[in-house]
Amino acid sequence: MNDSSAASPDDPPEISSANAVNSTLSGWGNYPKVNCTVHFQRQVDALRNLLVEGDVMSSIPRGLGRSYGDSSVNQDGVLVQTPRNRLLALDEKTGCLTCEAGVSLEEVIQCVLPKGWFLPTTPGTKFVTIGGAIAADVHGKNHHRDGTWGQHVKRLSLMVADGTIMECSAHQNSDVFWATVGGMGLTGIVLEATIQLMRVPSAYVEVTQRRASNMFEAFDLFLETDEQYKYSVAWIDCLSSRNKLGRSVLLSGNDAEVTSLKPKQAKSPWKLPAKRAKSVPFEFPGLAMNQLAIRAFNGLYYRKHGNRQMLMDFDSYFYPLDSINHWNRIYGKRGFVQYQALFPRDCSREAMVKLLQIISKSGQASFLAVLKSSGPANPGMLSYLFDGHTLALDFPFRGEKTIRLCHQLDQIMLEFGGRVYLAKDALIGADTFAAMYPRLDEFKQLKHRLDPLTKFRSCQSDRVGITEPR
Numbered sequence: 243m244n245d246s247s248a249a250s251p252d253d254p255p256e257i258s259s260a261n262a263v264n265s266t267l268s269g270w271g272n273y274p275k276v277n278c279t280v281h282f283q284r285q286v287d288a289l290r291n292l293l294v295e296g297d298v299m300s301s302i303p304r305g306l307g308r309s310y311g312d313s314s315v316n317q318d319g320v321l322v323q324t325p326r327n328r329l330l331a332l333d334e335k336t337g338c339l340t341c342e343a344g345v346s347l348e349e350v351i352q353c354v355l356p357k358g359w360f361l362p363t364t365p366g367t368k369f370v371t372i373g374g375a376i377a378a379d380v381h382g383k384n385h386h387r388d389g390t391w392g393q394h395v396k397r398l399s400l401m402v403a404d405g406t407i408m409e410c411s412a413h414q415n416s417d418v419f420w421a422t423v424g425g426m427g428l429t430g431i432v433l434e435a436t437i438q439l440m441r442v443p444s445a446y447v448e449v450t451q452r453r454a455s456n457m458f459e460a461f462d463l464f465l466e467t468d469e470q471y472k473y474s475v476a477w478i479d480c481l482s483s484r485n486k487l488g489r490s491v492l493l494s495g496n497d498a499e500v501t502s503l504k505p506k507q508a509k510s511p512w513k514l515p516a517k518r519a520k521s522v523p524f525e526f527p528g529l530a531m532n533q534l535a536i537r538a539f540n541g542l543y544y545r546k547h548g549n550r551q552m553l554m555d556f557d558s559y560f561y562p563l564d565s566i567n568h569w570n571r572i573y574g575k576r577g578f579v580q581y582q583a584l585f586p587r588d589c590s591r592e593a594m595v596k597l598l599q600i601i602s603k604s605g606q607a608s609f610l611a612v613l614k615s616s617g618p619a620n621p622g623m624l625s626y627l628f629d630g631h632t633l634a635l636d637f638p639f640r641g642e643k644t645i646r647l648c649h650q651l652d653q654i655m656l657e658f659g660g661r662v663y664l665a666k667d668a669l670i671g672a673d674t675f676a677a678m679y680p681r682l683d684e685f686k687q688l689k690h691r692l693d694p695l696t697k698f699r700s701c702q703s704d705r706v707g708i709t710e711p712r
């Protein structure tokens with residue numbers, strides 16, 4: 243497990259002081275790249291000294307750098323939390339896990355799955371830290387049933403700007419708790435947390451795979467099956483047009499009971515089949531991701547995935563992209579941006595059709611896009627999801643052309659009351675962000691109370707106007 247979004251091997255970091263290096267950092271999309279002073283402090287006292295007495299003007303915590311844009315990047319200081327990676331306690335009866343915030347979801351799974359527990363919800367990669375999961379209030383394929391990550395955090399400890407450690411939960415310092423959940427590292431450093439895990443009968447999902455010949459059919463399938471299935475996700479071909487616009491493959495699933503497993507699997511139901519990840523060895527030339535290649539891939543994917551029932555292990559169902567290390571390199575040196583759109587349920591069909599029409603016309607291809615259903619919002623001030631549907635799109639970064647396209651998509655979002663996800667965003671402007679997040683002022687007031695000198699900021703928080711640009 244490594245932070246592969248950090249400086250490339252041909253760009254050796256320059257040591258500036260004890261436990262600090264100067265390095266070029268980005269998020270998973272490799273855009274933008276920013277020169278930062280990066281600190282690796284695992285001791286709480288050392289972190290406090292850095293914040294209170296150090297000469298660091300401002301900083302932002304960082305996990306495994308799996309947010310796509312500039313959420314965990316700040317030229318003044320980046321506080322890498324992965325050295326703080328101890329699992330502290332697991333109550334095997336209740337499924338309460340306490341650990342340091344630098345522990346990755348992969349490490350949690352390795353520890354708890356053999357005992358019949360799994361993550362309460364999971365993003366599409368397990369190379370995410372507990373701190374990153376809380377800060378982005380991540381969601382998975384079961385949001386319509388189980389909500390976001392933050393709703394399963396029983397408590398957390400937070401180091402705020404003056405070095406004080408605050409104990410927070412939905413009942414204690416609850417305003418700080420709900421600002422930290424989804425607060426993108428801007429309230430302070432999550433040091434450790436207690437998470438309520440979820441019991442699972444096995445490490446497998448019983449999956450029903452169905453093809454929808456266009457976007458409308460895909461929505462109907464979601465509607466029919468949201469009640470019936472715990473997990474659901476659809477892969478959409480967003481280069482198809484006219485009556486095939488939004489054709490997709492829907493994968494709905496429930497946890498597989500031991501009785502559904504093959505005899506060999508049933509002997510150790512929580513054991514994941516061993517797999518060796520493949521790797522993309524270098525950044526592809528930018529041309530590799532042209533529209534023709536993406537169209538051919540999307541078409542092939544759709545044709546290969548017919549209607550059927552199957553058993554999938556957790557790795558294959560939840561983390562298909564993790565089987566290829568460094569897959570972000572296929573977008574080349576200029577990187578890519580992810581645009582995740584969320585629309586209210588009552589207008590999401592109409593809005594997404596408009597979105598797809600613009601993309602299809604723009605000639606800027608997105609690899610298979612991901613469509614998910616979402617349930618009610620939680621009290622997180624900057625938490626992303628509310629009741630509706632989300633569509634996540636990847637665009638190879640082509641400078642002004644991509645920026646213009648994303649701003650065009652922003653207009654559709656504003657027209658339909660939608661919003662973008664900070665964990666994926668690299669481009670949105672301050673006015674658009676303010677229009678999308680009505681509780682922004684409340685968050686800013688709380689941040690000012692905790693952090694009057696703006697010690698915590700990121701390139702993203704300056705860009706979207708959560709903090710005043712320096």
Ligand SMILES: Cc1cc2nc3c(=O)[nH]c(=O)nc-3n(C[C@H](O)[C@H](O)[C@H](O)COP(=O)(O)OP(=O)(O)OC[C@H]3O[C@@H](n4cnc5c(N)ncnc54)[C@H](O)[C@@H]3O)c2cc1C
Nearest residue numbers: 305306307308309365366371373374377380381426427432
């Ligand atoms: C392939 C892929 C699939 C994904 N799928 C999903 C998905 O399905 N659903 C979803 O919700 N997200 C998804 N994501 C996004 C990802 O889950 C989030 O961006 C997550 O926050 C990344 O965690 P990280 O540890 O890499 O943190 P980073 O990317 O390093 O940081 C993310 C944010 O967390 C803050 N942060 C990190 N550690 C701490 C800490 N200890 N204290 C306070 N703040 C902290 C940072 O300041 C930053 O604002 C996906 C990402 C990838 C690459």
